[in-house]
Amino acid sequence: MDVVSPELNSLLPDEIMDTEAIEVVPHSQPVSAMVQSEASVDTPVPMETDTPAENLKVSTTKTTDSVTATTVSTSGLQKLQAPFTISPANHQIILNKVASSQATEATKPAETLQQVIKQDGQKLLVTTIGKPGQPIVLQLPHMTSKPGASQTSGDLKSPVPHFKVLTIGGRSELKPVVGSPANQLTTVQAQQLKAVQNIKPVPSVTVGSSQFKTIIPLATQPTVQQIQVPGSRFHYVRLVTATTASSTGQPSAPSTSSIQTAKPVVVGTGPVRMSVPIVPAQTVKQVAPKPLTSSAQVLTTTQTQQRLIMPATPLQQIQPNFTNLPPGTVLAPAPGSGNVGYAVVPAQYVTQLQQSQFVTLSSSGFTTSSSVQTQARLPLNGLTPAESTSRQRKPCNCTKSQCLKLYCDCFANGEFCNNCNCNNCFNNLEHETERLKAIKTCLDRNPEAFKPKIGKGKEGESERRHSKGCNCKRSGCLKNYCECYEAKIMCSSICKCIGCKNFEESPERKTLMHLADAAEVRVQQQTAAKTKLSSQISDLLMRPTPVISSGGGRMPYTFVTKEVLEATCECLLEQAKKAEQTHQPQAEVERLILEEFGHCLMSIISSAGKAKADCASINC
DNA sequence: GAGTTTGAAACT
């Protein structure tokens, strides 16, 4: 849910449209949270509050052209974009748009325009101040800055308009200070606005280019935690209470990931209090990327259940270290965070779950269907997950290993079983505990167990080679029993095979290769022929059913109706009888029949042409 | 499809 309504977004200039997209973490529950968002404020807006924002998480994204501020809520990350420049043309478009979408709310002259744009049930109050070429300010009621004040943000050639957005209860409110009577809001809205406005500003720092600056909180205050992610353009800031912050460890402590604990947030003071469940416990856990060496705080959670860490972006992008972990690795909980374990599951798995609608990350655990074995994959044999996904994997047939040993190809490849023929399979999320244990056992036995067996060889050697080499004794390494041969690589010096014939100059291997190539060519040809045939058949089937009355381009065969066929057969039979009666030789009989058949065909064709001509003459 | 062969993985 973008804070800026799509309608308004569509009016924004192109230069802010190419900003980096912010992932939206899907949630399984209706949005019930309130999120405060703030963007592009050159001068921190004075606010007051008795209660600091608790567990409020704010992220900002800096791009070369603009700054995007986002907040995290149960609905995921929301995006704000500011500042942006509105050209005279766009300004006019906005005015026209506003004028055409006038609602019941009062409007002002174009120079100081208030308007309501309704979009998807959201009420978006937009105030534009100034004329074309001048800044456009979308302000909150409490903001007292004047139109000219917003021009202090940079040395833009063109004026830099700014806006400030406040999202309340899942709705976006943009409220102008000028000519914005409080009675335009409902009582509840006014209370909510007031409560949010009362949030005290935290110490801030300006980020961004000289042109675009965004005020983000500094970590110097206990309520603010700043998360730096090297290599990431995301800038993460988390606002937490002092108590929460203290439980999250020291800034210098190593961390594994950043999880936002679900807690309702009470913001505001006085009679107005808002309960703001930022991240309900039953909803998605958001990964706040943070390197292991980060000096930021350690993430913690008070929950005691195992949770999936589901990256909204590829793991490599968020936390490169994660991708080095074997499948299903459990991340140790942060110090003092209690008995918590996190199973790292590739984003692809999450995607598949979502597609299968089996994402039920409830507090009671996973509830995936037993009939659906979903698959996930980590990089294997040099293939990226995307690459490996595109290739169909053979289903396993394990019966005794429970698919929890390396005998099982699925398990060995770091995949969950999916559409396999295995019995008593434990290689699924339902048996995650056993699976994790099995993974650990395998890794204890061989830390390289889940690494690709086929890797690059030494300098000067074949580019690909088996990491351990094969041990074949009877197959001559020319059957698929041999892992080298199966991988279509030759045996190397590290192989311990006996009677190996899988080397470059091996005549057996060459013969086999030629045969294999020939077979492959045959298969390709057959496939091509089949494809062509099926294409022709489908083309034939796709033709519209002949309609006698349609005339036009009908072909003669469309006249071969049942009656015509019967008549033709009668003619042929009659000709056969005649030939027999005259005691003609067999060959002559056949010739006469074929001749008669030719006559029949000619007759059909002739009739077809005649019918076509007749039809054309009467314009049918 | 059943039975056999094979070699990697697991176990001792």
Place this chain on the structure above:
DNA sequence: CAGTTTCAAACTC
């Protein structure tokens, strides 16, 4: 580390 057993895939009939 070597020998043995287990296992599932590859192969044969």
